Amino acid sequence: MHRREFIKIALVGASLLALCKASKAFALQTVEKIMKSDDEWKKTLTPEQYNVLRHEGTERAGTSPLLDEHRNGVFACAGCGLELFPSTTKYNSGTGWPSFYKPIEGHIETSTDYKLVVPRTEYHCARCGGHQGHVFDDGPQPTGLRYCNNGVSLKFVPKD
Secondary structure: OOHHHHHHHHHHHHHHHHHHHHHHHHHHHOOOOOOOOHHHHHHHOOHHHHHHHHHOOOOOOOOOHHHHOOOOEEEEEOOOOOEEEEHHHEEOOOOOOOEEOOOOOOOEEEEEEOOOOOOEEEEEEOOOOOEEEEEEOOOOOOOOOEEEEOHHHEEEEEOO
16 A cells, blocks of 8 residues: 555545544434423423413513522423523523523524514424523623523522
8 A cells, every 4th residue: 555545545534533523423412302292291291381381471570489599500491301501601680580691502492483573582492392481682791692581491400
């Protein structure tokens, strides 16, 4: 084998290895969807959770016990348990709903909501599609975003 052929084979091999690693990393970030019937959701959620998560309802401002949650941990979807926000991204927005400035990448999806005539960006759990809240561009740095979340759509998981 000539030196040039060896170098070509080595380069092709290195390229294939890099592609495999990149596709594996992408696969790790992909969230597998779950589907449940309406009856299954009704059995696993409280009536308020069902209204908000499955029918895009809104809980009354100032009622969530998560407003005062300041421990180290993660806020996960109350419907399926997918981790959505690390506690380090939570802040007091003064709105009456738990607010965050950055979700865990790939764990939320967005759509446009026209319910109040003016378009808003709704976000929901990437795994189960459960409605979480709306995102606004009046949040703190470093993102400048405010993910205004229904507390009933979340559960807090403490981490040591």
